[in-house]
Amino acid sequence: MLKQSHIQGHAATLRIANFDTDQVMPKQFLRGIDKSGLKEGLFYDLRFDEFGKIRADFFLNQPAYSQTDVLLAGQNYGCGSSREHAVWGMQQYGFKAVIASSFGEIFYSNAMGNGLLLVVLPEEQVQALMREAEGNGKPLAIDIDIEKSLVQTLKHQFSFSISTRHRRMFLEGLDVIGLSLKYKPQIEDFARKHWGAQPWVKDIAISTRKRLA
Amino acid sequence: MSQKTLYQKIIDSHTVTVLDDENVLLFCDLHLMNEYTSPQAFAGLDERDRGVLVPGQNVSVVSHIIPTQNESPRQIADPASSLQALNLKKNCVKHGIPLFDTNDPLQGIEHVVSPEHGMIRPGMVVICGDSHTTTYGALGALGFGIGTSEVEHVLATQTLVYRLAKNMRIRVNGKLPIGTTSKDMILNIISKIGAKGAIGHVVEFCGSAINALSTEARFTICNMAVEAGARGALIAPDKTAIDYVLLRAPDISGDTKDDALKYWKNLYSDPEAEFEKEFEFDATEMAPFVTWGTSPDQAIAIIDHIPFKESIKDPTVKLSLEQALKYTKLEDGQTLEGLPIKHVFIGSCTNGRIEDLRDVILTIGDRRVAQGVRAMVVPGSGAVKEQAEQEGIADKLIAAGFEWRKPGCSMCLAMNDDVLAFGTRCASTTNRNFEGRQGRGAITHLMSPAMAAAAAVTGVITDVRKLQGVKNA
Numbered sequence A: 001m002l003k004q005s006h007i008q009g010h011a012a013t014l015r016i017a018n019f020d021t022d023q024v025m026p027k028q029f030l031r032g033i034d035k036s037g038l039k040e041g042l043f044y045d046l047r048f049d050e051f052g053k054i055r056a057d058f059f060l061n062q063p064a065y066s067q068t069d070v071l072l073a074g075q076n077y078g079c080g081s082s083r084e085h086a087v088w089g090m091q092q093y094g095f096k097a098v099i100a101s102s103f104g105e106i107f108y109s110n111a112m113g114n115g116l117l118l119v120v121l122p123e124e125q126v127q128a129l130m131r132e133a134e135g136n137g138k139p140l141a142i143d144i145d146i147e148k149s150l151v152q153t154l155k156h157q158f159s160f161s162i163s164t165r166h167r168r169m170f171l172e173g174l175d176v177i178g179l180s181l182k183y184k185p186q187i188e189d190f191a192r193k194h195w196g197a198q199p200w201v202k203d204i205a206i207s208t209r210k211r212l213a
Numbered sequence B: 001m002s003q004k005t006l007y008q009k010i011i012d013s014h015t016v017t018v019l020d021d022e023n024v025l026l027f028c029d030l031h032l033m034n035e036y037t038s039p040q041a042f043a044g045l046d047e048r049d050r051g052v053l054v055p056g057q058n059v060s061v062v063s064h065i066i067p068t069q070n071e072s073p074r075q076i077a078d079p080a081s082s083l084q085a086l087n088l089k090k091n092c093v094k095h096g097i098p099l100f101d102t103n104d105p106l107q108g109i110e111h112v113v114s115p116e117h118g119m120i121r122p123g124m125v126v127i128c129g130d131s132h133t134t135t136y137g138a139l140g141a142l143g144f145g146i147g148t149s150e151v152e153h154v155l156a157t158q159t160l161v162y163r164l165a166k167n168m169r170i171r172v173n174g175k176l177p178i179g180t181t182s183k184d185m186i187l188n189i190i191s192k193i194g195a196k197g198a199i200g201h202v203v204e205f206c207g208s209a210i211n212a213l214s215t216e217a218r219f220t221i222c223n224m225a226v227e228a229g230a231r232g233a234l235i236a237p238d239k240t241a242i243d244y245v246l247l248r249a250p251d252i253s254g255d256t257k258d259d260a261l262k263y264w265k266n267l268y269s270d271p272e273a274e275f276e277k278e279f280e281f282d283a284t285e286m287a288p289f290v291t292w293g294t295s296p297d298q299a300i301a302i303i304d305h306i307p308f309k310e311s312i313k314d315p316t317v318k319l320s321l322e323q324a325l326k327y328t329k330l331e332d333g334q335t336l337e338g339l340p341i342k343h344v345f346i347g348s349c350t351n352g353r354i355e356d357l358r359d360v361i362l363t364i365g366d367r368r369v370a371q372g373v374r375a376m377v378v379p380g381s382g383a384v385k386e387q388a389e390q391e392g393i394a395d396k397l398i399a400a401g402f403e404w405r406k407p408g409c410s411m412c413l414a415m416n417d418d419v420l421a422f423g424t425r426c427a428s429t430t431n432r433n434f435e436g437r438q439g440r441g442a443i444t445h446l447m448s449p450a451m452a453a454a455a456a457v458t459g460v461i462t463d464v465r466k467l468q469g470v471k472n473a
Helices: A085-093 A105-114 A123-133 A164-172 A176-181 A184-197 A204-212 B006-012 B039-047 B079-095 B110-116 B131-139 B148-157 B182-193 B215-228 B239-248 B254-264 B315-328 B354-364 B382-390 B393-399 B449-458
Strands: A006-014 A070-073 A097-100 A117-120 A140-145 A150-152 A157-159 B015-018 B023-027 B030-033 B058-061 B125-128 B142-145 B159-163 B166-173 B201-206 B232-234 B277-282 B289-291 B299-301 B343-346 B374-377 B425-428 B443-446
Touching (some): A006 A097, A070 A123, A176 B159, B030 B148, B039 B148, B110 B215, B110 B382, B142 B232, B148 B159, B166 B182, B182 B289, B182 B299, B201 B215, B215 B354
Parallel strands (some): B030 B058, B125 B142, B201 B232
Antiparallel strands (some): A150 A157, B015 B023, B023 B159, B289 B299
């Protein structure tokens, strides 16, 4: 994960509540075995009509909004399917952060783990930013300081909370698996005791497969 | 001694180490994989030359991309999807991970396959790169969905860096009326607490109405808890759950069985344990439920009407209603009964089990699929399919004009070739009515298998109780 402490971005509004990951990244873009090609699929049904023609009314299709890299979104953004492709696609498109009053849980973990910053603010504050961003014909200049947990625009300054762990991940660019692997001896020790107490869960996948073979 | 919830007990018994105030390193008993959320995880391992720490606690099932038409052997015509299946097999063989492959007679939806063969046991932590992993709460196992980066983490360490959740309890007392099922119950609950109502929480379901449900009916409840935003669902394992497991786990016998029963007996929330949020529902008042919008919480009882715009005060909820109705081509204040449908889909990890199919047969009686309606039945697994065929269910469905297909996720998310045409209105036993979920522009109405069956034979959304001869429906 890349180190980031500061996002100087351009924010635009997507006023849809419960915008699920099926809409962020539709199914037809999930057939790969790598992470490539997801930029094309992002918000596909919003960006293109049913005949594949560009929908000029959608903000991301307007030249003035081509710099958009921060999304001001409705509540429960990223609910639904666990597909991490939604996060990869947002990043490939150029998004650096999403601000909303709540996020789907799996999307939240996926995004923060990949360095797509999710900022949770109270709904009134999100609405205030949305109002500030709308009607200008161009994205709203926005500054997100991860170290100080501050969102700043011309008219507003809001502080947000981020877990110590997630902040460190952004500031230091941690290799989470590498860090967890340092606990390998503890994990193996735990497993031995765990299986000693509950032998019926040891090798459960492989023994079931063998029984059914 | 401090009082703990069932959730806290399971977390405590799987905590390798506490990382900080919010996170623990959580040991995972079983990790399920599919063909589309795992490839980049295996690739990530390869890039850093990392192995799979405990292959025997991992299993894969080809489930999402597989076509369901009746052909043997099964072929995946789409080249990209075919590559995903081949790639899954390659990765499983390389790392010694057991697999239910494309032409395995037991292949199916991962959340149907794993419990039916005894792989899910009370007190376990089960994870999968699929949001509907919450299903396993029905057996007192903590299941939850993860992303691909976390799949890679589990493969490498058999653990997850796990953010602790809060506790929520939903109590449902009373007796579900005839004609209503656990699907109606959970749609009812989600409509009340909202699609984000359980965010940050693991939900424990309890109460006499939950206790009265079969294990399969409980799967449906826990499966859809994620549609309220829950990070997990749990039902304390009782005799119903334990009998279900023991019947499917021949390895648990003799002394092991005594030890297991003793261990499982402790899997309940202590009487004074604290829940951050609690809700209560009365099952007696529930009726068949149907969604009208594009989020699972946009649902009403079949006897009810879609909310009037003017009645909604919250501007966000009002905007969502307007956006949803524009997509579903309905009016505020209208009822759903009598609304013509073109397609019926019966299946999925929510409602693709044998009891669901029995409900369908009971509902249709000697009626046939209405003219102009295409009705598909996709069993949740090879085992469900075989049992339905043995019980004569398949023959009856075929005789009534239903398509009897091969197992898989199919039209629940339409990732294979089972995709609805633009504008098609579908009565579906699945879990998500999102825009475009079953096909671009397709309109999904979530409902129980019995309600979907009633829609299939009448051609319109129907109060199933009328077909069943229930009075006052």
